[in-house]
Amino acid sequence: MNPLAPGSTIGILGGGQLGRMLALAAARLGFDVVVLEREADSPAGRVAVKLIVGDYTDEAALAELAAATGLVTYEFENVPADSVAWLAERGIEVAPGARALAVAQDRFEEKSFLNAHGAPTVAFAPAGTPEEAVQAAASVGVPALMKTRREGYDGKGQRWVEHAADAAAEFAALGGAPVILEAAADFVRELSVIAARGRDGATSVYPLAENHHENGVLRRSIAPARASQAIVDQAERIAARVLAGLDYVGVIGIELFEMADGRLLVNEIAPRVHNTGHWTQDGCEVDQFEQHIRAVAGWPLGPTHAIAQVEMLNLLGDEADGWAKYAAEPETRIHLYGKRGARPGRKMGHINRVKPL
Amino acid sequence: MNPLAPGSTIGILGGGQLGRMLALAAARLGFDVVVLEREADSPAGRVAVKLIVGDYTDEAALAELAAATGLVTYEFENVPADSVAWLAERGIEVAPGARALAVAQDRFEEKSFLNAHGAPTVAFAPAGTPEEAVQAAASVGVPALMKTRREGYDGKGQRWVEHAADAAAEFAALGGAPVILEAAADFVRELSVIAARGRDGATSVYPLAENHHENGVLRRSIAPARASQAIVDQAERIAARVLAGLDYVGVIGIELFEMADGRLLVNEIAPRVHNTGHWTQDGCEVDQFEQHIRAVAGWPLGPTHAIAQVEMLNLLGDEADGWAKYAAEPETRIHLYGKRGARPGRKMGHINRVKPL
Numbered sequence: 001m002n003p004l005a006p007g008s009t010i011g012i013l014g015g016g017q018l019g020r021m022l023a024l025a026a027a028r029l030g031f032d033v034v035v036l037e038r039e040a041d042s043p044a045g046r047v048a049v050k051l052i053v054g055d056y057t058d059e060a061a062l063a064e065l066a067a068a069t070g071l072v073t074y075e076f077e078n079v080p081a082d083s084v085a086w087l088a089e090r091g092i093e094v095a096p097g098a099r100a101l102a103v104a105q106d107r108f109e110e111k112s113f114l115n116a117h118g119a120p121t122v123a124f125a126p127a128g129t130p131e132e133a134v135q136a137a138a139s140v141g142v143p144a145l146m147k148t149r150r151e152g153y154d155g156k157g158q159r160w161v162e163h164a165a166d167a168a169a170e171f172a173a174l175g176g177a178p179v180i181l182e183a184a185a186d187f188v189r190e191l192s193v194i195a196a197r198g199r200d201g202a203t204s205v206y207p208l209a210e211n212h213h214e215n216g217v218l219r220r221s222i223a224p225a226r227a228s229q230a231i232v233d234q235a236e237r238i239a240a241r242v243l244a245g246l247d248y249v250g251v252i253g254i255e256l257f258e259m260a261d262g263r264l265l266v267n268e269i270a271p272r273v274h275n276t277g278h279w280t281q282d283g284c285e286v287d288q289f290e291q292h293i294r295a296v297a298g299w300p301l302g303p304t305h306a307i308a309q310v311e312m313l314n315l316l317g318d319e320a321d322g323w324a325k326y327a328a329e330p331e332t333r334i335h336l337y338g339k340r341g342a343r344p345g346r347k348m349g350h351i352n353r354v355k356p357l
Numbered sequence: 358m359n360p361l362a363p364g365s366t367i368g369i370l371g372g373g374q375l376g377r378m379l380a381l382a383a384a385r386l387g388f389d390v391v392v393l394e395r396e397a398d399s400p401a402g403r404v405a406v407k408l409i410v411g412d413y414t415d416e417a418a419l420a421e422l423a424a425a426t427g428l429v430t431y432e433f434e435n436v437p438a439d440s441v442a443w444l445a446e447r448g449i450e451v452a453p454g455a456r457a458l459a460v461a462q463d464r465f466e467e468k469s470f471l472n473a474h475g476a477p478t479v480a481f482a483p484a485g486t487p488e489e490a491v492q493a494a495a496s497v498g499v500p501a502l503m504k505t506r507r508e509g510y511d512g513k514g515q516r517w518v519e520h521a522a523d524a525a526a527e528f529a530a531l532g533g534a535p536v537i538l539e540a541a542a543d544f545v546r547e548l549s550v551i552a553a554r555g556r557d558g559a560t561s562v563y564p565l566a567e568n569h570h571e572n573g574v575l576r577r578s579i580a581p582a583r584a585s586q587a588i589v590d591q592a593e594r595i596a597a598r599v600l601a602g603l604d605y606v607g608v609i610g611i612e613l614f615e616m617a618d619g620r621l622l623v624n625e626i627a628p629r630v631h632n633t634g635h636w637t638q639d640g641c642e643v644d645q646f647e648q649h650i651r652a653v654a655g656w657p658l659g660p661t662h663a664i665a666q667v668e669m670l671n672l673l674g675d676e677a678d679g680w681a682k683y684a685a686e687p688e689t690r691i692h693l694y695g696k697r698g699a700r701p702g703r704k705m706g707h708i709n710r711v712k713p714l
Contacts, residue, residue, distance in 0.1 A: 006680055006693045024381050027404045030680070030693025030706060046406040047384045282642070285690065285711060300685045307664070323363055323387070328657045333642065336363045336387025349387060354642060
C-alpha cells in the first residue's frame, strides 16, 4: 500500500474513547474519519465525518464502511474475525491485521505465540472441561488465575484458584467456556511498553510506563518509568519479537510483569492503542494515537522519546466531575471523552500531570 | 456564566481551519461542537457533531444554532454585528463579544480604540471621499497605505499611495468604500503576541512570535522570538490594555511592528485564534485553541510558557503535497486542514519544526 494521502478517509471500528482519540489524531493529519459503532451516540461518533450505526457483524453496516474507505482500523481487539475477513475480501485493508486479532483474542493462543517467539510469560495451560481445569491448575501450580480464553477485560471473566480441586467449581463459575490457567506472577511491579511498526517494517518503542491497577482497572501510569538499562533492553527485545512475529502494522500495547529476579514476563498484548500509553499525549512529540494513524496509513513513524515526565490518572465514574479542580492545576492536562453516563468505574477521562524530565 | 461543564455543546461560527482546530481542542476537553458554515463540506464541519449549513445572517440557521447551544464563538472576525445581536437577544452568549467585533471590523475604529487605550499605532486618518483621501494622505504623509475600513485580509483590499494626489485614484480603485490611510511603518521586523483573557478577568500571554510574510500572507513564524525584556514588557503591556479595554473573553492575536528605536506599534488585532499562534500547538503545554475554549467556557486559563523552540511554516497551495517529506522529518509536526482544493496561495496546513529551547 502506498502511503495514504491526507484528505483520504480512515474507518474506525468502535466509537469509544480510543476511537475518539484516534479520530482526533487523524483529523490533525488531514484525514477524514468514519466510525462504525453499535451506539447512535458515542465519543468517537461525535468527532467523525460519518457515523455508521451497527454491529461489527452487520453486513449492511460493513458494506457502508467499505463504500466509504479503503483502510479500516479498530479501537477494540474483539473485532470478529469474520468481519475482518468480509472486509478483506472486498479489498479493504484492515490494520492491525487478522493475525494480530486472532492471537490477541484467545489468551491461550496469545501466550503460546509469545513463548514461541521468545517473549516469556508465566506458566499456563488451557482447559475445556472441569477435569482439565483441575489438571491444569495442578500443572501450573496454585494459586492460579483462571481466565476465559476469549473476551473479558479490566479483570472481568477471571477468578483465582487457591486449590487445584477448586478449579472445577471455578470453571463452572466462569460459565463453562474454554479457559486458561496461569501461574500467579510474583511480580514486583507492572510495566508496559507501547510500540509501533510501520508498513515498511520499521519499529519504534516509547519509554516504559509503570502501571498501578485497582480492582483490575488501570488507575495510574508513571512514565518514563525508572528502569535499569537491562529492563529497557528486555522490553525493547520483547516488543521487537512480538511486532515481527505478528507482521504487525500499527501501535501495540504490551503489558509486562517485572519479576524480583529482574526478568520481564509478558502479561498480555493489546493490538491497539492502550490506556497505559495515554501519557504520550503530553509526554512525547508524537503520541500513540498519531503514531497508530501514521503506521496504518503507511506514513513514516514519528519520534518516541519523552519530552516530559508524566503521571497519567484515569478518571473513573464521577471522578470526572472534578474537571474544574484539574483545570485549575497548571501542570495538569485534561482529556475527557464526552461519555454521557458516569457509571461507577467507567473510564470517563484521564489527566496527565506533567513535569520537566 | 458558570464554567461550562464538559459534555456541553459549543457553537462555532465558521468552518475553516481555525474552526477545525478549535473543534479538536474542544473535543479533547469533552465538549461537543456545532458548526455554522456556508459550505456543506468544510474542515471544521467534518469534525463537529453537527454542521448547520447556512449564512451567518440566515435566521433559520441561527435559530438552529441557538437551539443547539448556549455558547457561541467564532473563527472569523467579520461575523455580522446583527447576527451577534440576534443571538444575544435570545440569551446566547457570544464570545469574544460584540465590542471586540465592532472594533476589529473597522480599521479606523480599531486604531482609534488602540490609541485611546495607550496602544500606539502608526499615524492614520479616515477618508470617505476622493477629496478626503487626498487630504488624509497629505496628513499622514506618503508613502501611505490605503485600506478599506471594513473587510479585506491577507493583503486584499489595500493599496499603496506614493503621492498624496494619487489618493483619489486609489480610493476609486478600492471601489469607493470608506478607507483609512496609514503612515508607512518603517519597522525592523514583525512580531505578534497571542494573549487570552478569562471570564474572571485573568489574563495570560504567550511568548512573542517573529513573523515573515510573503505577498501579504503569513509564511513563517519563529517562536519564542528573540527579544529584549523591554520589547517583551511593551508587548505584554499592550496586550493587557487591549484585553481590558475590550472587556475581552477568549484568545486574541495582536500583530506588532518593532521599530528601529525599540518601540512596538500595533499593526492590527484579530479577536480570535491567530495564524501566528499555531506554533503553540507544539511549543506550549496548552495551545491557543485550548486556551480559547477554556476562556470562552469560563475555565481557568492554562499555562503559556514555551516548552520548545518552534518554526511554524504555512503550507500554501500545493506545498501541502509535500506531506510525505515532512512526515519523514523527526522534528516536524504536521497539521493539515482537510481542505479539498489546493488553490495557489490557499492555506492548506502548516508544520511546526520543533527543537529544544
